[in-house]
Amino acid sequence: MKITGARVIVCCPGRNFVTLKLETDEGLTGLGDASLNGRELAVAAYLTEHLVPLLVGRDAHRIEDTWQYLYKGAYWRRGPVTMSAIAAVDTALWDLKAKAAGMPLYQLLGGASRERVLVYAHANGRDIAETVDEVHRQAALGYRAIRAQSGVPGLAKVYGVAADREHSYEPATPGLPKEEDWDTAQYLRHTPKLFEALRNAIGWEHELLHDVHHRLTPIEAARLGKDLEPFRLFWMEDATPAENPEAFRLIRQHTTTPLAVGEVFNTVWDCKPLIEQQLIDFIRTTVVHAGGITHLRRIADLAALYQVRTGSHGATDLSPVCMGAALHFDLWVPNFGIQEHMPHNEATDEVFPHAYRFDGGFMHPGEAPGHGVEIDERLAAKYPYQRAYLPVNRLQRDGTLWDW
Ligand code: EZ4
Numbered sequence: 001m002k003i004t005g006a007r008v009i010v011c012c013p014g015r016n017f018v019t020l021k022l023e024t025d026e027g028l029t030g031l032g033d034a035s036l037n038g039r040e041l042a043v044a045a046y047l048t049e050h051l052v053p054l055l056v057g058r059d060a061h062r063i064e065d066t067w068q069y070l071y072k073g074a075y076w077r078r079g080p081v082t083m084s085a086i087a088a089v090d091t092a093l094w095d096l097k098a099k100a101a102g103m104p105l106y107q108l109l110g111g112a113s114r115e116r117v118l119v120y121a122h123a124n125g126r127d128i129a130e131t132v133d134e135v136h137r138q139a140a141l142g143y144r145a146i147r148a149q150s151g152v153p154g155l156a157k158v159y160g161v162a163a164d165r166e167h168s169y170e171p172a173t174p175g176l177p178k179e180e181d182w183d184t185a186q187y188l189r190h191t192p193k194l195f196e197a198l199r200n201a202i203g204w205e206h207e208l209l210h211d212v213h214h215r216l217t218p219i220e221a222a223r224l225g226k227d228l229e230p231f232r233l234f235w236m237e238d239a240t241p242a243e244n245p246e247a248f249r250l251i252r253q254h255t256t257t258p259l260a261v262g263e264v265f266n267t268v269w270d271c272k273p274l275i276e277q278q279l280i281d282f283i284r285t286t287v288v289h290a291g292g293i294t295h296l297r298r299i300a301d302l303a304a305l306y307q308v309r310t311g312s313h314g315a316t317d318l319s320p321v322c323m324g325a326a327l328h329f330d331l332w333v334p335n336f337g338i339q340e341h342m343p344h345n346e347a348t349d350e351v352f353p354h355a356y357r358f359d360g361g362f363m364h365p366g367e368a369p370g371h372g373v374e375i376d377e378r379l380a381a382k383y384p385y386q387r388a389y390l391p392v393n394r395l396q397r398d399g400t401l402w403d404w
């Protein structure tokens with residue numbers, strides 16, 4: 001099966017998605033997600049200018065060789081742009097191979113290790129009462145695991161909280177980056193109260209999660225982890241920036257709250273010290289930003305040696321193509337933990353028809369050959385790219401640029 005064409009499709013049905021479509025001499029097509037929030041066109045150009053010319057004429061079945069060719073052949077290894085582009089090619093090739101075999105992708109990976117994939121929902125409120133309501137609402141939809149975020153008194157806007165209750169949280173906005181403000185002391189006083197209120201309201205049957213989104217120093221994260229211990233979180237995510245993996249040792253020494261990290265990682269090398277030194281419990285890399293299915297398997301296999309489980313990133317800035325591929329991966333991966341699930345808007349679901357489904361707090365990738373996600377290119381063309389940026393964050397006290 002030879003690759004005869006490769007095209008990059010950029011569309012914005014509410015937010016920007018970059019999709020790679022491979023065509024073959026057998027008439028099969030394969031899709032890969034290449035969306036990198038706020039830097040979409042860098043990946044699109046990497047694909048169009050540098051990878052597409054290498055793909056046409058290649059044997060579509062040689063997934064591993066193509067991965068190695070693109071990774072080692074670039075000379076400039078790693079990085080989110082390179083790895084998202086390689087991920088798109090890899091995902092599209094797995095899609096093609098599974099379609100050629102007439103099997104859902106999870107069968108090629110080794111078959112299902114479980115019946116269904118546990119997912120967690122987002123619950124966001126401007127204050128504790130709203131977040132409690134929202135957790136009840138997500139539980140009523142069937143979710144067994146729920147991530148809870150709340151506004152902090154005194155702060156105008158914090159990560160994860162939508163401006164009003166009608167809209168779900170969408171960080172990237174058109175125009176120049178929005179500026180948010182931050183105060184660690186106020187956040188550290190508020191967050192344990194949120195989880196105390198949640199446990200009082202919802203009891204202990206549901207898993208509760210929280211995303212710190214990189215805002216704390218290691219010792220502050222250690223304090224929060226300790227304060228949250230009575231509420232038995234499933235995990236505390238991105239407690240501190242992870243460029244320095246040693247930071248997690250300090251957190252680890254102080255708390256038994258499980259730690260999750262990895263949505264901004266792009267190779268196994270980012271994960272290696274955290275996994276091997278057992279500084280984390282969940283690794284959150286996903287298909288699009290960590291080199292595709294081929295590389296995600298390497299990360300998961302390393303993690304399995306240390307009882308670290310997967311918890312793939314699944315925010316709405318990852319396209320349904322990534323979600324579909326991730327669900328096949330999740331159904332197979334032996335050391336599965338949980339999968340993030342933020343439903344896409346209606347327009348996105350129309351542009352990307354898919355076989356995956358949600359039922360009672362779990363998802364399933366479906367039985368369609370390949371990863372089960374397609375693109376309606378005519379509809380996609382009605383939603384042209386719109387430049388958008390993620391916000392930046394400044395300390396409220398003096399305007400110092402902080403981690404977002
Ligand atoms: O802010 O995907 O766990 N989910 C997250 C996301 C990220 C966005 C960034 O593009 O942290 O909401």
Ligand code: CO
Pocket residue numbers: 211213237238263
């Ligand atoms: Co996160």
